[in-house]
Amino acid sequence: MISPVADPAPTGLGLRGYLAASPLIALAGPLVLRRRLARGKEDPLRVAEKRGFASAQRPDGRLIWLHAVGLGEVLALRGLIGAMARQDPELQFLVTSSARSSAQVIGANLPPQTRHQYLPLDAPRYVARFLDHWRPDLSVWAEQELWPGAVVGAHARGVPLALVNARMTDAGFARRARARGLYADLLARFRLITAQDDRSAGHLRALGAGGVQVTGSLKLAAPPLAADPVALVQVQAAVQGRRVWVAASTHPGDEAQAMVAQAALWRADPRWLLVLAPRDAGRAGAVASALTEARLPFARRSLGRVPSGGDAVWLADTYGEMGLWYRLAETALIGGGFDAIGGHNPWEAAHFETAILHGPDISNFAPDYGQLRAEAAALQLAPGGLATALQDPGLPGMAKRAACIVHKAAGGLTPLATDLLALVRP
Structure with a gap:
């Protein structure tokens, strides 16, 4: 006692x-x-x-x-x-x-x-x-x-x-x-x-x-976030040959920006694939409806589907799998920046040399993003700028700089x- x-x-x-x-x-x-x-x-x-x-x-x-x-x-x-x-x-x-x-x-x-x-x-x-x-x-x-x-x-x-x-x-x-x-x-x-x-x-x-x-x-x-090794092999096979980017921990404003960008990229080159991971997987029905309205064909992870060559989006409506998506993606839009949310954690993506993009509202993570900006390791976007940013040839170097920051902090x-x-x- x-x-x-x-x-x-x-x-x-x-x-x-x-x-x-x-x-x-x-x-x-x-x-x-x-x-x-x-x-x-x-x-x-x-x-x-x-x-x-x-x-x-x-x-x-x-x-x-x-x-x-x-x-x-x-x-x-x-x-x-x-x-x-x-x-x-x-x-x-x-x-x-x-x-x-x-x-x-x-x-x-x-x-x-x-x-x-x-x-x-x-x-x-x-x-x-x-x-x-x-x-x-x-x-x-x-x-x-x-x-x-x-x-x-x-x-x-x-x-x-x-x-x-x-x-x-x-x-x-x-x-x-x-x-x-x-x-x-x-x-x-x-x-x-x-x-x-x-x-x-x-x-x-x-x-x-x-x-x-x-x-x-x-x-x-x-x-780094964990990933089930069997599931990782499966998802890597499912996206082989695709140009994968992830919109992570998203809210409606982030999703609107991501859908506009993906529509432009995918219609120009169907190799582009957006992995869309809402912050609240319980919103998946509303997100699915928005994808349908945007005429973006999609596969839904919670239903066990993998994207076909004709799918533009993989709706990652599950919990506990962000370690998978960051391992697949070249670039991540970190959510919460295009809504009155204050942004979300950028460091989870940095571990995997995933280039970090974000919207203007990062008030909850201002010191974190300030550190990334000081090292030219993240890019802030204005509305409408996402499709252009995803094609920036400087993204791989930016991703490496972000990974160096987290490795030094270990x-x-x-x-x-x-x-x-x-x-x-x-």
Whole structure:
């Protein structure tokens, strides 16, 4: 049994109010989960994890619990897990997340000695059930999501807390500033806080965090996405002789640009093939309708189809296969840049010497794209410029420069791993 912490952190009015109301989450939780199940937002085989019921046994030994909310954030943790495991090969790891898509993708990319669970809803009895089972020796929270009940519950049991890879936009800070007292009380419980950039660090300090370090993005040092070797051979055979490019993690604005570009390229040369991978595979029906309207014949991956010579598009409407598509493609349009999204992670493509193109809205990844631009390793596009950019003879050199950046960053997580392991309970 974990002993209570000796030095309880402050609990002001905002946090007290949240904790007093949090038992209501357990009252509403079953109804909320049923509705999400009906909409396909929860995994029916694992939905009990959202109420703290574990679906896996706790391994023996010291356990590091890492939490991130969604797909990109979870995948970014893999490099940090690897860095800690290299320093202590006996460590065990638990990764939690909230989104169903994150579980589907991380399952194909889990590092050794690592298992995944969903974080329970933030009700006291759900959190207690989770902590009773897993008994973590360190709790690491990533990016920007903090669940007050889980943070307070872990801290009260003496579990050291760290916040890493924190990212906070101006808009995110403005929302949190309205509850500054609550965030100040939560952040006081963390023994280590690191941010991706100076802007995020400044926002955290303004919310009451002390000792914030700027360490850059974990995404840069994450290992390459995995790919099933049998599936890789199959998809390579399916596209032999084609000029393949991928539109990755797309939203409607990205897809509109990609379809216009592919229509022009394919009608001039039918060897061109677009692999279109929506960010949310649940939107595949709408994307398929848009392809039909654009008169672009396509094969749909989720139906087991491969593109014929007459297909212009392969609709990659599955989760966990981006490692396949980046291995096929010469060039990638990274999604989120032609919508009010803020862009998506460019580093996953860089590992495979895939040239990186993106739209103008990259606010969520400004430092990352800034680093790529400084090395002439990515190209920002205006609307309508994609078809021309895909034929730029300078793309292979740009792709090699991006790959050099990620390869140099591979060992950059050692200092952070050392600092985290210094917190682990003996």
